Amino acid sequence: MAVEGMAPRVGAPVSRTDADRARGATAPVAHPTAQLDDTVHQRVRLGVLSVLTEAGHAEFTYLRQVLELSDGNLNRHLAVLAEAGYVDSRRVASGGRARTWVSITSAGRQALRSELAELRRIVDAHEKHLKGPGA
Secondary structure, three states, X not given: OOOOOOOOOOOOOOOOOHHHHHOOOOOOOOOHHHHOOHHHHOHHHHHHHHHHHHHOEEEHHHHHHHOOOOHHHHHXXXXXXXXXXXXXXEEEEEOOEEEEEEEEOHHHHHHXXXXXXXXXXXXXXXXXXXXXXXX
């Protein structure tokens, strides 16, 4: 079933809808999910960027606790985000022990902003269909 404002993924079998014909579309437009950033969209990484956007920076231990992760799991996701340039981390000695602080970069804020915009497009396109008859 076609959803207004959304088209099949590029390369997927395509059936033009009446809406496509009415707007004179000659080729399908990529579905908004094609625009999601896999680096950001993964649940843990989305959580990390969300927390850091709210707080600006956070201690590793806090992120681990609030996101309910193991040290190794959080380390791996932070490495992926750092490689993409979305977060920075620094170790600071405090009270005889080292603490790792993580902060979001401007690229990370932009990536999260773009991800949320695409998710809004998906929700907006489906909202009226989800509230259809019998809902």
